[in-house]
Amino acid sequence: MTESEKKYTKMIKQVEAFLTAADNKVELQKQHISALNNQLESLSSVNNDLHTKQTEAALKEEQWKSKEKELEEKVFMLKNQLIQSESTATLLQKQRRASSTYLGSSQRETIKLIERLSGFKVVDVSSDMEGTYYVCSFSGNYGELDFIIGEYQDEEELEYIPNTEDLSSEKLLELQKSMPGYLLEPFTFDSKSSNLLFWRICDSLNKPRE
Structure with a gap:
């Protein structure tokens, strides 16, 4: 083998080693990227769940506020009806007492x-x-x-x-x-x-x- 052939063979081996190392690095980068993608998807899922729960919580809070307001209005209306009923009952009781005690x-x-x-x-x-x-x-x-x-x-x-x-x-x-x-x-x-x-x-x- 001539000196030139020896140099060529040595260069080929060096290139193959370099390419193998490069392939290994590429594979490691792919694995790292895949792991990062998995983490990103997991974080996205958690973020979506959190956003959904926050939206549901906000909706429930709004519904509760609406129900609370509705109940307050009903309580207010019932209180007014009770006051009117008590006033009417008091008037009727007074009329009855007056009619019961007064006879010509x-x-x-x-x-x-x-x-x-x-x-x-x-x-x-x-x-x-x-x-x-x-x-x-x-x-x-x-x-x-x-x-x-x-x-x-x-x-x-x-x-x-x-x-x-x-x-x-x-x-x-x-x-x-x-x-x-x-x-x-x-x-x-x-x-x-x-x-x-x-x-x-x-x-x-x-x-x-x-």
Whole structure:
């Protein structure tokens, strides 16, 4: 081998070593770039998740604020309704107390006369915008019956409402022995038949005990 061939062979080996080293460096750079890309994708994913969560949190916060405002408006409206209802109730209570405690002299005398003639006691009288209510009581051999007679404006019918809810089971049983079932239930009747109703109650409660 000539001297020139030796130099050429040596140069080729040096170039091959250089190229191999360069290839190794390129491969390492590729691996490094791939690792950086993976890290970048991971960071992007985390950033996207964070942005999504922040957006969702902001949206939820806005929704909660909207709901909170809506609830505040409802509470304010209900408070106003409550104030109005309490005011109306107070006014009605005052009217009822006034109507219950105030009776004209002629009306008081009429009630006393009715009590003496019929034996029925008028316990209370109250009025409202719809009519007048007479709380009555009658005692007989089979116990005592409390009831309300409602007289409504512009109506010829009266309403009969027996108070059986406050009776004990024993007292209610006593009344059931002497009174027809319809007298223990509310009903309306012609005002012209009032005397028949009172006579029926009186007759039922004053029957001789068996």
